[in-house]
Amino acid sequence: MTSYPDIIRDGLWRNNVGLVQLLGLCPLLAVTGTFINGLGLGLATLLTLVASNVTVSLIRSLVRPEVRIPVFVLVIASIVTIIELSMSAFFHELYKVLGIFIPLIVTNCSIIGRAEAFASKNTVGRALTDGLSMGLGFTLVLVALGSLREIIGHGTLFSQAHLMFGEAARSMTLVFVEDYSGFLLAVLPPGAFIGLGLLIAIKNLIDKRLQGKAAEKATVAEPIQAT
Amino acid sequence: MTVYRPIAISALFLFLFAVIGAGLVAFTFDSTAEKIAENERRALLKSLNELIPEQRYDNDIFSDVVYVRNSELLGTSEPVPVYRARKDGWPVAAVLAPVAPDGYSGPIRLLVAVNLDGTLAGVRVVQHRETPGLGDAIEAERSDWILGFNRRSLSDPVAERWKVKRDGGAFDQFTGATITPRAVVKAVKEALLYFRADSHELFEKDPIPAAQQ
Numbered sequence: 198m199t200s201y202p203d204i205i206r207d208g209l210w211r212n213n214v215g216l217v218q219l220l221g222l223c224p225l226l227a228v229t230g231t232f233i234n235g236l237g238l239g240l241a242t243l244l245t246l247v248a249s250n251v252t253v254s255l256i257r258s259l260v261r262p263e264v265r266i267p268v269f270v271l272v273i274a275s276i277v278t279i280i281e282l283s284m285s286a287f288f289h290e291l292y293k294v295l296g297i298f299i300p301l302i303v304t305n306c307s308i309i310g311r312a313e314a315f316a317s318k319n320t321v322g323r324a325l326t327d328g329l330s331m332g333l334g335f336t337l338v339l340v341a342l343g344s345l346r347e348i349i350g351h352g353t354l355f356s357q358a359h360l361m362f363g364e365a366a367r368s369m370t371l372v373f374v375e376d377y378s379g380f381l382l383a384v385l386p387p388g389a390f391i392g393l394g395l396l397i398a399i400k401n402l403i404d405k406r407l408q409g410k411a412a413e414k415a416t417v418a419e420p421i422q423a424t
Numbered sequence: 425m426t427v428y429r430p431i432a433i434s435a436l437f438l439f440l441f442a443v444i445g446a447g448l449v450a451f452t453f454d455s456t457a458e459k460i461a462e463n464e465r466r467a468l469l470k471s472l473n474e475l476i477p478e479q480r481y482d483n484d485i486f487s488d489v490v491y492v493r494n495s496e497l498l499g500t501s502e503p504v505p506v507y508r509a510r511k512d513g514w515p516v517a518a519v520l521a522p523v524a525p526d527g528y529s530g531p532i533r534l535l536v537a538v539n540l541d542g543t544l545a546g547v548r549v550v551q552h553r554e555t556p557g558l559g560d561a562i563e564a565e566r567s568d569w570i571l572g573f574n575r576r577s578l579s580d581p582v583a584e585r586w587k588v589k590r591d592g593g594a595f596d597q598f599t600g601a602t603i604t605p606r607a608v609v610k611a612v613k614e615a616l617l618y619f620r621a622d623s624h625e626l627f628e629k630d631p632i633p634a635a636q637q
Contacts, residue, residue, distance in 0.1 A: 259437070260437070263431075264437060271438075271442060274445070275446075275448055278449045278452070279452045282449075282453055282456045283452065283456060285456065285460045286456035286459040289460070290467075293467075381558065385555070
């Protein structure tokens with residue numbers, strides 16, 4: 198049994214959906230043109246993950262193994278449709294921007310992956326924690342990539358924040374470079390691939406540093422033990 | 425018999441889940457349908473009002489709509505809505521929703537508002553998939569280009585000059601993107617041609633509620 202802190206660490210860092218499992222790449226690469234788009238899709242995915250994990254965990258003893266996959270798909274598809282309808286009702290502008298990517302959450306393999314690999318074998322509390330941390334980890338990657346591409350591509354950050362936070366947020370937009378002519382590569386799909394590659398490289402670099410430090414500590418600790 | 429039992433139970437279980445799932449979705453659809461329709465209505469009304477300011481008309485422009493078909497001039501074989509603005513019962517302007525079928529990456533959906541005298545009250549892009557950073561300058565939020573259509577008509581510039589500058593016309597193209605503005609200019613011109621040919625009839629027809637379309 199994995200402990201709660203381990204579940205959280207797995208979701209946010211060690212087994213991050215976007216950077217390590219590399220699942221759900223289609224929405225990850227396609228909608229992260231801006232910070233707000235990334236955040237919107239991230240939150241929708243987070244919500245789906247939590248809801249599907251909890252439902253799957255609740256019914257795990259009822260579902261026979263032969264039909265578990267169709268049942269999971271049914272659960273996920275229902276949840277996503279409900280989220281899509283609610284988004285269209287309450288965040289209509291954002292819904293128009295994220296367009297086809299909301300229904301695409303159904304096909305995001307990370308969701309059925311977590312249902313099958315984790316939620317169907319664990320208690321509701323653990324499944325909920327896993328959904329939250331995996332979803333949050335994915336959202337963080339979406340937001341990081343979105344910010345990166347928006348800053349480089351458009352020279353702004355938080356543009357169109359009013360789509361999510363209402364008219365008052367219109368002034369939240371930060372302009373880094375006045376009269377920026379834009380850097381097209383960052384806006385187009387290749388920019389998404391390059392950006393994601395960079396993020397993965399940075400993560401691996403940090404991991405290596407941490408590992409190096411841990412090894413250093415171990416070697417320092419040894420002679421002391423010997424004496 | 426015993427062989428089939430577990431299968432039957434599984435099937436029943438799956439069936440139950442399908443029913444519950446469908447029920448939940450139906451319930452959500454039912455409770456949000458009104459709000460979604462209202463949202464769409466408000467979004468459309470907002471863009472209509474950008475083209476024809478509210479003080480210029482006093483009818484319910486959203487419901488005063490007819491659907492017309494003309495694949496040659498309106499760019500689609502689908503019925504195209506025409507919203508009609510009236511003041512004290514007199515026609516003021518019509519807003520057509522034609523399509524520019526030859527955008528760089530697919531059709532561009534437009535709103536073209538034409539005053540009764542055939543001058544343009546304005547043009548807006550409703551939906552497009554043009555290249556971000558290049559072709560998307562047709563959006564009013566990104567550049568002033570689309571405002572260049574205001575007050576133009578079929579005689580200003582003359583028909584041969586309803587082109588982008590590169591083709592010898594009167595309208596700017598963008599650096600690195602000619603196809604997009606070319607498609608929009610052509611679609612606006614054809615919408616004007618359609619309006620000129622049909623303007624009388626357009627205001628006479630009885631409105632058709634959107635629900636019946």
